[in-house]
Amino acid sequence: MSTFVKDLLELEFLQNAFFAGILCSIASGIVGTYVVLKRITYIAAAISHCILGGLGAARYFSVVYDLPWLRPVYGAIFTALASALLIGYISLRAKEREDTVISALWAVGMAIGVLFIFKTPGYNEDLMSYLFGNILMVSREDLYLIAGLDLLVIGLTYTFYYQTVAVCFDEEFARTRGVAVEFYYLLLLCLTALTVVLTVSVVGIIMVIALLSLPVAISSRFFASVWKIMIASTLLGMLFTSSGLALSYAPDLPSGALTIVIAGVAYFLTLIWSAFSRPTLAKSNAGNTD
C-alpha cells in the first residue's frame, strides 16, 4: 500500500489510472442511477458488448491501412451510439421480442470484434484488455475525454432532471404531460453508450455493467431521492475504483476484476445488513395503512 502511494506521486501512468477511476465514477454514478431506475441494465450490457465490434474494426483499419489517427476508442464510440439508437428504436417501436433482438446485437457485435482482432496483424493482447480492462493503459488524452463526458452528463442531468426522472418513473404519464419521452429515452441510451465506452478502459467490457449498477444498488438502500443516489453512487464508485487500483498494485492483480469484487462484497454486505434491519422497517411500515 505504501509503495502504491509513493508510486502514485511519482509515476504518470499510475496517476492517469487513478484519475480515470475517479472521473469515470462521476459519469457511471449518474448514468448508472438512470440505468437501474429505468431497468435497462440489460440494454446497457448489450451496448457494452457491442462495442468490441467497433474497437476491433477501428484497430484493424488503423493497422492495415496505416491510419494512426483512427484510435480504437473512436470506433467504440461510433458503435456504441449506433447500437444505442438501434436498440432504442426497437424498444420504442416493437413491444415484443425486444430481448431477442438485443441479445442478437450483443453477440453479433462481439463476434465482429473477435473476427477483426483475429485478422489484425501483430500481437493480439489487446483483446484481453478490452474484455477485462487495463486501467494502466489510460492516457492523458483519455482523461480529457472522460472529463468532457462528465461535464456533458452533469449538464444534461441538471437541465433535464425532473423530465428524466418522470420518464423513468412513469413513461406514459410523462407522455400525457407533453414530455418528449422518446427524446429523453434515446438521450439516456446515448449517454449510457458513451459512459460504457469510457468506463471500459477502467474495468473492461464484461464488467462495466457491474460498475454501473452495484454502487446504485447499494446507495438506493440508503437514500430516497434520485439525486442523492446519484451523488452517493458516484462517491462509492470512486471508493471502489481507487481501492481496487491500490490493492491490486503491489500483488500485481488485474485492477478491474479486483474493483468489481470489492463492489460485489460491499453489495452483499449491504444485503446482509438490510436483512438484519428488516424487522424495524416492517414495524415502521405497519403504521402506514389506510
Place this chain on the structure above:
Amino acid sequence: MKLDSPSPVVRFSEVNFAYEDGITVLENINFSLETGEFACIVGPNGGGKTTLLKLILGLLKPISGSISVLGKSPGNAQAKIGYVPQFSKFDAAFPVKVLDVVLMGCLQHSFFWGRYSEDQIAKARSALAAVGLPGKEEQGFASLSGGQKQRALIARALVSDPHLILLDEPTASVDVAGTEQFYNMFEELNQRFTILMVSHDVGFISGRVKSVLCVRKTLQIHPVSELTGEALQNIYGVDVKLIRHDHRCSEKGHICPHS
C-alpha cells in the same frame, strides 16, 4: 371550474380501433360525456376499457371514426386531462418523494431548465391535502401503502387544473371499506371535475356513479339501477347498486338523477 360549458367533454363517433395484429378491440363506439359527469367504464378484461382511456388521452389513434376531447383532437387536449394510472404498475421501490411525484403533474413540454415554481409547489401541497394526504410531502413514495400511493397519483392528476379526470381502476387494490372512502373523495372531486373511471368490478358499482359505460368490443350505456338490493348492502357493507345489463339506452347516455 366551469361546469356549464355547452359542448360535451368527450365525444366518440363511429370509432373503430384495432391493434397492429389486426384484432378489432373496439367497434363502432358512439358516446358523449357531458360536463360534470361521473361515469364509469366496466367490462371484462381485454374488453377494451383501457384502450378507450388511451384513445381519449391521444396515446393511441383510432383506425376510423372521430374523437373530440374538450372540443379538440385528443392529442391537443392532453394538458387539460388528469390521468391516474394504477399504482401497481410502478416500481415499488422507486426513490422519489411524494411531493416530487405530485409535481410531475406540472411538467409541460415547454418546461426547461426545469425547476418548479413556488406557486406549483403550493398547488401540489393543496392537491395532497385534497386527497387526504396532508403532511406526507417529504415522505418517500415507496413507503406509502397501496391506497396512499393511489391517492398521491390522484393528487398528481389534480395539480395541472384538469377539466377531465381519467382514473384507471383506482380501487383495484383497495379493500371494501377503503373503496367507500375513495368514492367519498371522488364525489367531492366531481363537484369540480368531470370524472371518467375504469372499474375492474363488472357487477357492482358505487351508487355515487351517475352513468355506466359497458365496453366489450362494442359499447352499451346502462343506467345505474335505482334498485338497491338490501342483501347486497349487507354483504358489501356499502351502498351498492345493480347495473341493468338488459337495458339499452340512447347514445346520449343515461344520467341517473341520484346525487
